[in-house]
Amino acid sequence: MSSERVDDPQVRVTDSANRTALSDEVTDGTCSPTNHPMNLPTSGTAELVVGFTADAPATHSPSLRQPQFLHYSSIVFDVASHGRELLMPLLFGFVGAASGSWFWGVIAVAAFAFSFLRTLIRYFTLRYQLVDGELILNEGLIFQNQRIVPLAKIQNIDLMQNVLHRxxxxxxxxxxxASGSEAEAVLRVLTDSQITELRQAVSLSRQTKNSIELNRAVSLPGAAASSNPSDPTQFSLPDTSNSIVGTIAEEQSVMPVLSIPLLWLFIAGLAGNRGWLMVGVALGTAYQFDLHERILPQQWEAWLPVFAWNWDDLWNNWLSFVSLGAVAFAVLKVLGVAWYVYRFAGYQLVRQGNDLRVTAGLVNRYSMSVLRPRIQFISIHRPWVLGWFRFVAIRIETAGGAGGGEESSENLSRTWFIPVVPAREVPRLLNEIRPGLLLQEDQLNWRTTSEQTRARLLRMALMISIVVMAICVFWWRYWGLLPGAAFAGHQIWYAIRRSRSQRYARTNFGIVFRSGILYRKLSCTFFDRIQTLRLSQTPFDRSWNMATLAVDTAAAGPADHKIDIPYLDAEFARQEFKSLERAAAEHRPQWRQ
Amino acid sequence: MSDNDVPSNNEILWLSKTSGTDEVLTGPSTAVEPVSTDGAPSALSPPTTVALTENKSIDQSMYCSLDPRHVQAERFVAMIVSIVLSLLALVGVVIVGFSLGFTLLWLGITTGILLLLVMLILFMFFWPPISHRHVRWKLDEIGLEIQRGVYWQKTLSVPLARLQHADLTQGPIQRQWGLAKLTVHTAGTENASVELDGLAYETAVELRDRLLRQQGVVDVV
Incomplete structure (x- = not known):
């Protein structure tokens, strides 16, 4: 292998600029480093960690410790990667030069020069180095940015090589x-030896991380126990970390978890409104191919009785009107059932070790696999009608699905993780999804919204109603009272139900949030999955002594439920914020793949 | 527009604190005192030594405000914006005047624009210290906590172990005042990156280093 390493003394930085070299200015801040309050008493955990990072420098080879430029061929590749922006000016330039006009030629040359200058600036301002188990990336001339990525956090190293690269x-x-869907650092380009070095450093930091975690697990057994569950009698949750390790070792055989019989799919189809989707798809397809003009005869409308009616005579025809509606409803339901059967016939959920696998589908069988440790968020959906039959659907969220959108195949299979299941099966399934997870809705220590919520929502409903009513009356005179009153009634009903439907509970594994009036969603996430916490108060919140508490996880949206809890009593929300903050810090993710 | 536009109960919120009946974003007892309007440094209360092992004592660890130079930098930006806006308004008004004639209507519109401009400039001049007073942050063994917002108040908390990587950014104006912006990235979705703009450069560096050092090394997802 040829060594195109950036050892050229001309490009190497001489002043050994390290991470603090972004600015030379030294000025007094409000919080100066010397008497800064960040000098905290370190607990046992912190010492352990600090001890590790202090040892870390020895773990990777020294050649990348100094700030490095990218490989000099980067200039070529950078220009090439911006070739698309240059294409148009260059094209104009050629055409212009061919037709004897130099104006476009000058424009093209200027654009190229500008782009080249930008590339040069980017090349000469971007420097990277590996120090203390961290990747440090300096870039920017006017807006300077310094990014630090701990090597242990790096999940993927993707290489891209085309012929030119080779x-x-x-x-x-x-x-x-793990953050975001974009690559955190793009190094365009590195030589083979630099890549090898980078990889070694990353894998070394991973090994160190694992050994540190083992130490932590041994030396700090009380970390999970100190999470003061609200009421120990209501839960019997074993320490998940141990039970998981046990299960990984023992059960590598395939265990059937759930299979969905056709009857359940019928019920789901009848209860759901997937039929509308099918109608939409059918109409869309038909319109796309002009089927209504090709297949159906002209004046096809005349075939349908509804168009033959004399609408003035509707009162006499109410029977056919109602029967037509019933037929349409039945067709919709049949289509809905068809959709469920088509997609989920032969649904099988099995587990092998930590791997949950789903296979389903009537014609096109799809299968997907979810690693239990990757599950961030579990959501139990109970639509109105499905609830009558005592059925629910379970959705899950895994990390790293941020891209792809709602309809991507990955998100789709998480959205329909368990499309329909009797409510009585839920505890068993939850235990399969996350061992030790016990979630009995009637046994949770629920916390409702602030007592003022109903008054607040009612006041809001009344104000909106009055406005709507005024508009209706203005528009239709006294007849406007009718729709106005209907709207007001709905608003008031909604306000009352809304204040009752929302519930929140903190358990010893995480938090549970329930919301929704007709379409009820109950979701839970875990302390070790909490990414950030937010507590917010609008001026209205302040006057009602309320606050909103929100919990952010790495879940990206298939569950269609966010833990964003409004109308909480302000003092309670503040305490909860503190408790969750602490619990999130104490509960480190314990599962490994 | 003056400082008095801040609701007086806000002041109380940030200064007093003892009763548990305070509002949710009420600061703890050692809250940073507000800076005066002219952007003088806020007086930090002496650091309290606290044992962070107990739940109740978390409230007592120290909050820091942003660097007071942030106010000056923001005002500088406001000045540039004001100059650009004024020039644009001047050019527009003159062009309209020459093309449609300097009538009474023109005079009225010009006066209106002028008044709007003056109000905007006054707002841009007096707002930075007010918002500055309502931003504060704290780093303890749990993580980074940021409070901000004058009317719409918000507290964000990032546990140390959830931090993925961090960015430290300086624009030309920030460099002039020795400031920097720290961006902390987590694996979350809604608040995946948390920004703290207007820190003194050295504070930002130290905060960043401590965040990365203390967090330990664990998977978060």
């Missing part, structure tokens, strides 16, 4: 952490 023996490197 000629130079380089590759474009994309480093990804």
């Amino acid at each position: 000629i130079f023996r380089v590759a474009e490197v994309r480093l990804e952490t």
